[in-house]
Amino acid sequence: MGPHGDESSDIEKSEESRPSRPISTVVFVIAMQAEAQPLVNKFGLSETISDSLVGGKGLPWVLYQGFHKDLHIYVVCPGKDPASGVDSVGTVPSSLVTFASIQALKPDLLINAGTCGAFKVKGANIGDVFLASDVVFHDRRIPIPMFDLYGVGLRPAFSTPNLLKELSLKIGRLSTGDSLDMSTQDETLIIANDATIKDMEGAAVAYVADLLKVPVIFLKAVTDLIDGDKPTAEEFLQNLALVTSALEENATNVINFINGKSLSDL
Amino acid sequence: MGPHGDESSDIEKSEESRPSRPISTVVFVIAMQAEAQPLVNKFGLSETISDSLVGGKGLPWVLYQGFHKDLHIYVVCPGKDPASGVDSVGTVPSSLVTFASIQALKPDLLINAGTCGAFKVKGANIGDVFLASDVVFHDRRIPIPMFDLYGVGLRPAFSTPNLLKELSLKIGRLSTGDSLDMSTQDETLIIANDATIKDMEGAAVAYVADLLKVPVIFLKAVTDLIDGDKPTAEEFLQNLALVTSALEENATNVINFINGKSLSDL
Numbered sequence: 001m002g003p004h005g006d007e008s009s010d011i012e013k014s015e016e017s018r019p020s021r022p023i024s025t026v027v028f029v030i031a032m033q034a035e036a037q038p039l040v041n042k043f044g045l046s047e048t049i050s051d052s053l054v055g056g057k058g059l060p061w062v063l064y065q066g067f068h069k070d071l072h073i074y075v076v077c078p079g080k081d082p083a084s085g086v087d088s089v090g091t092v093p094s095s096l097v098t099f100a101s102i103q104a105l106k107p108d109l110l111i112n113a114g115t116c117g118a119f120k121v122k123g124a125n126i127g128d129v130f131l132a133s134d135v136v137f138h139d140r141r142i143p144i145p146m147f148d149l150y151g152v153g154l155r156p157a158f159s160t161p162n163l164l165k166e167l168s169l170k171i172g173r174l175s176t177g178d179s180l181d182m183s184t185q186d187e188t189l190i191i192a193n194d195a196t197i198k199d200m201e202g203a204a205v206a207y208v209a210d211l212l213k214v215p216v217i218f219l220k221a222v223t224d225l226i227d228g229d230k231p232t233a234e235e236f237l238q239n240l241a242l243v244t245s246a247l248e249e250n251a252t253n254v255i256n257f258i259n260g261k262s263l264s265d266l
Numbered sequence: 267m268g269p270h271g272d273e274s275s276d277i278e279k280s281e282e283s284r285p286s287r288p289i290s291t292v293v294f295v296i297a298m299q300a301e302a303q304p305l306v307n308k309f310g311l312s313e314t315i316s317d318s319l320v321g322g323k324g325l326p327w328v329l330y331q332g333f334h335k336d337l338h339i340y341v342v343c344p345g346k347d348p349a350s351g352v353d354s355v356g357t358v359p360s361s362l363v364t365f366a367s368i369q370a371l372k373p374d375l376l377i378n379a380g381t382c383g384a385f386k387v388k389g390a391n392i393g394d395v396f397l398a399s400d401v402v403f404h405d406r407r408i409p410i411p412m413f414d415l416y417g418v419g420l421r422p423a424f425s426t427p428n429l430l431k432e433l434s435l436k437i438g439r440l441s442t443g444d445s446l447d448m449s450t451q452d453e454t455l456i457i458a459n460d461a462t463i464k465d466m467e468g469a470a471v472a473y474v475a476d477l478l479k480v481p482v483i484f485l486k487a488v489t490d491l492i493d494g495d496k497p498t499a500e501e502f503l504q505n506l507a508l509v510t511s512a513l514e515e516n517a518t519n520v521i522n523f524i525n526g527k528s529l530s531d532l
Contacts, residue, residue: 054320055369059477083418092470095358096365098479103321139405140356141445143499150350151444178417178444179407204358211325211362233409248347266432 009016023258028075028251029098031201032087033062035114036077038248040064043073043255053100058146060088061097069259076101090178091204094184098208108263109158109215112205113251115236115243116220117182119227122196126225126235127243129250130196132157132174132218135203138189139177152193155206158215160266167253172196176203176217181232188264198226215263219254221247273527289524290440294341294517295364297467298353299328300506302343304514306330309521310340319366326354328365332404335525342367356444357470364474374529375424375481378471379517381502381509382486383448385493388438388462391490392501393509396462397430398423398484399441404455405443418459419518421472424481426532433519438462440484442469447498464492481529485520487513 030036039045045064051057051078060079067073078093080086098110118124133156140151164171175195177186182198190198202218209216221243224235258266296302307309311330317323319342320357326345333339336500346352384390399422406417430437441461443452448464457463468484475482487509491499524532 055365055478058479068318081416084412086412086416088416089408089413090417092357092361092523095362096474099321099365118357137444139444141449142355143447144503146350146352147355147446150347150352150354151356178274178403179404180413181407181409183407185449185451207358208362212321213324237410 002128014070020262020264022070022260022262023108024070024104025072025107026074026109026111026258027101027105028073029094029101029110029112029205030075030077031089031094032113033077035065035244036075038244039113039251040075042248042252043068045073047076052104053097054103055077055100056209066119071255071259073255074101074105074107090200091176094201095204096210098205099212102208102212102214107214109197109217109258110205110209111217111219111251111254112202113219113247114199115223115240116174116197116199117224117226117232118197120225121227121246124170124196124222124225126222126239127246128170128222130161130220130222131169131171132197132202132220133171135174135176135206136193136195137203138175138186138193138195138226139179141189143186153203153207154211154265155203157206157217160217162241163257163266166257169248169250174202174220175198176201180236182226194230219247219251221250286528286530287511288336288526289339289374290336290526291371291373292340292375292377292521292524293367294339294372295360295367295376295378295471296341296343297355297360297380299343301510302330302341304510305379305517306341307332308514308518311339311341318370319363320369322424334521337521337525339521340367340371340373356466357442359469360467361474364471365478368474368478368480373480375483375524376471376475377483377485377517377520378468379485380465380466380467381460381464381489381506381513382440383490383492383498384463384488386491387493390436390462390488390491392488392505393512394436394488395512396486397435397437398424398463398468398486399437401440401442401472401484402461402493403443403460403469404441404452404459404461405445407455408450419469419473421469421476423472423483426483429520429523429532432523433516435516440465440468442467446502448492463488473528485513485517487516
């Protein structure tokens with residue numbers, strides 16, 4: 001990902017040494033409890049005190065942890081917004097929990113898992129699970145030279161060619177914005193950026209992972225077809241339960257594939 | 267601000283004890299170096315190692331500190347984006363530096379200072395400095411009951427009636443979004459929310475301050491009139507230097523007013 005000029009030598013060193021040893025700690029960043037629960041159940045993770053995240057004391061953040069084969073697995077969710085009672089979706093809460101999780105848990109690999117919208121003209125169907133090739137933002141329009149590129153924030157996902165092949169996942173560019181719906185200007189940018197799937201967190205998680213030099217992949221299950229004939233919110237709610245089950249199944253396959261492998265094996 | 271059900275008793279206690287003692291530590295969160303520099307110069311602040319922020323090691327974040335009368339003043343900026351070289355504007359980087367600054371510096375008061383757009387139909391002029399009454403987002407459209415309220419994210423600024431009166435600042439609602447321009451749908455929401463000024467960070471800083479229970483105020487200087495006849499980017503760049511000087515002057519007045527006072531005196 002993007003070069004940082006001032007990282008300390010111990011960070012460089014730990015990055016160099018990473019690829020050769022087996023992955024031991026994986027953190028899932030998941031925005032909604034409904035998306036996280038099937039995975040928590042599947043791996044028998046137990047809720048732990050979010051105080052163990054840097055700065056997590058007294059916050060709504062929810063942290064689960066447990067072991068599966070040789071892997072220490074964490075699932076972190078930004079939790080319920082205290083004022084409205086709903087899951088704290090979107091870029092800001094996800095970037096905060098990603099930041100705090102990396103600080104506290106020092107994962108070898110981050111996985112941002114969740115639901116997404118997708119374009120059927122790009123070959124997507126409800127229930128498909130995608131691995132993102134790279135991520136962009138579609139709602140950060142800053143029409144000043146270089147700021148425009150910063151706004152789009154293109155970042156590659158960590159490259160996992162073997163995982164992609166083995167699990168027969170679909171692949172495409174993920175575009176992130178803080179709205180569930182899509183405005184005309186969002187659509188223009190999504191099309192200009194040639195994105196296949198659309199979510200509300202991915203590019204923000206990628207930003208933090210890039211800043212802190214942690215490899216990240218994106219596993220996104222399609223709840224709604226953006227260019228279909230149903231309203232997004234209705235289609236999203238209708239398919240949420242079914243699709244999170246497909247997400248859990250694929251996340252399980254990913255974990256089983258990762259187990260015992262190093263980053264460079266992925 | 268919004269109630270949290272699970273804060274620890276020592277947080278409650280420190281909140282109760284806060285209003286009566288003089289404010290000692292103030293942190294300015296400022297997105298752009300050009301907005302921060304006049305203030306850094308005015309107070310003779312010196313750049314310090316951002317490692318002192320939790321997790322700040324190796325990051326582009328910039329931290330200044332110094333003393334003015336009885337106050338310990340910090341200015342924190344998210345710094346230059348490594349890939350594009352521009353200031354890391356917008357909600358995600360500001361929320362991260364706010365989070366880390368609160369953790370590390372334990373401020374009595376946060377001040378999010380910067381430039382903004384404003385509506386002349388609401389009585390705003392170029393160079394005006396506003397104090398925000400409250401903040402909302404205009405680019406988080408989630409048309410599901412309760413999620414819609416969460417998306418708007420209305421939060422009051424810390425109430426400072428005496429400061430407002432003494433400094434003759436203008437007051438209005440601040441609306442935040444990650445774009446410098448304004449789409450049709452942004453405009454619809456800004457008008458529906460009756461906002462007077464528009465920025466790219468405020469509501470995200472408010473979200474983090476609310477989460478961590480730190481009082482926050484917003485000092486925003488008008489660089490461009492949203493309903494004027496010039497393109498936003500052009501007007502913004504043209505007025506940036508002039509307006510940051512007005513911002514510095516007003517921030518100085520705010521600091522001088524705060525000095526020796528407790529939160530409840532503001």
